[in-house]
Amino acid sequence: MFDGFETRRIATSGAEIHLRIGGDGPPLILLHGYPQTHLIWHRIAPALAERFTVVCPDLRGCGDSSKPPGGGDHSAYSKRALARDVVEVMETLGFVRFAAAGHDRGGRVLHRLALDHPQRLIRAAVLDIAPTRAMYQATDQAFATAYFHWFFLIQPYDLPERMIGADPDGWLQTCLDRWGRTPGAFDPEAVAEYKRCFREPAAIHATCEDYRAAATIDLEHDAADENRLVECPLLALWGGQGLVGRTYDVPALWRVAAERVEGGPLPGGHFLPEEAPEETLAALSGFFGSGAS
Structure with a gap:
């Protein structure tokens, strides 16, 4: 699935991160979401590697990365901690500045990275999310029904x-x-790998800790930074048939959170890299290819 990519394991200050790296060119890191691993990028990472040095990690707590204890305040799975992993991984690989795309939880890590480490990011793309704090602030019955897992996983x-x-x-x-909208979108080999990784009790616990952090310490960090904006150019993409686009004005929410925003809906539901790989590849290639400084 990742022909030509090398597998690496890199120790950060808080975890050990399993990743694949391939290609040659400007650095680009791709961050996955819940309940998946870096394999969500398998349909587009090889094509991106024709133009970029592509890094696809398993986030802390997921896949074959380590799964440290969350701590009493869940801080080990705060988006600040996961963003620090990204910075340290890229530094170890020799990249001080880089571009990044994040889907789902990976997009939330990327949003925090953009606030904590603005000098690191050249460009950033968030896939099928709106800002976490804005979503919690707008909670109503429709949101709680559609996003029931947010409230289940934080118990x-x-x-x-x-x-x-x-x-x-x-x-x-x-x-x-439930979240996909495209029949046949998921490669059986990828799904088998998602299930292999997710069966580990430590992975189930770690991903619950991710959501618990999102409802507690992450909101504290977001409140402290409510007047700060993402400084680098931001691309927001979402599934035209998915929940977030039907529930929120996605571009309007990101314009409140970032200085420069572009983007729009793509076909399918939540899992854009698997449901709409050609469209996602075109959008990311065009966006990241238009700025290399």
Whole structure:
């Protein structure tokens, strides 16, 4: 799935990150979301590697990366901690400045990275998300129904862990089926790998900690930075048939959070790199290719 890519494992100050790297050119890191791994990029990373040095990590707590304890305040899975992993991984690889794309939870990591480390980012693309704080502030019955998993996964340890752990394959498949809108979009090999990784109890716990952090310490960080904007050019893409585009005015919310925003909807639902790989590739190639400084 990643022909020509090298597999690496890099120790950061808080985790060990499993990744693939391939290609030659300006550095570009691709961050995955829940409940997947770096394999979500398998249909577009090889093509991007024709123009960029592409880095595809498993986020801390996911895939074959390490899964440290969350801590009493869930800070080990704050987007600040995960963003620090990204910076340290790229530094180890020799990249001080880089471009980045993040889908789902990876997009939330990227938003925090843009605020904490603005000098690092050349350009950033967020896929199928709106800013976390704005979404929580607008919570109503429709949001809570559509995004029920946000409120399920933040329940105290170990209620969601036990419930998901009873049938991890079933839960993961439900997420793909519920949020995707494109029949046949998921490669069976990729799904089998998602399930292999997600069956690990430590992965289930770590991903719950990610959501618990999002509802607590991440909101504290976001509130402290409410008057700060993403400085680099930002591309916002979302699924035209997905939940976020039907629930929010995505570009309007990102214009409040960033200085320069462009983008629009793509076909399909939530999982753009798998549901609309050609359109996602074209959008990312055009955006990242238009600025290399």
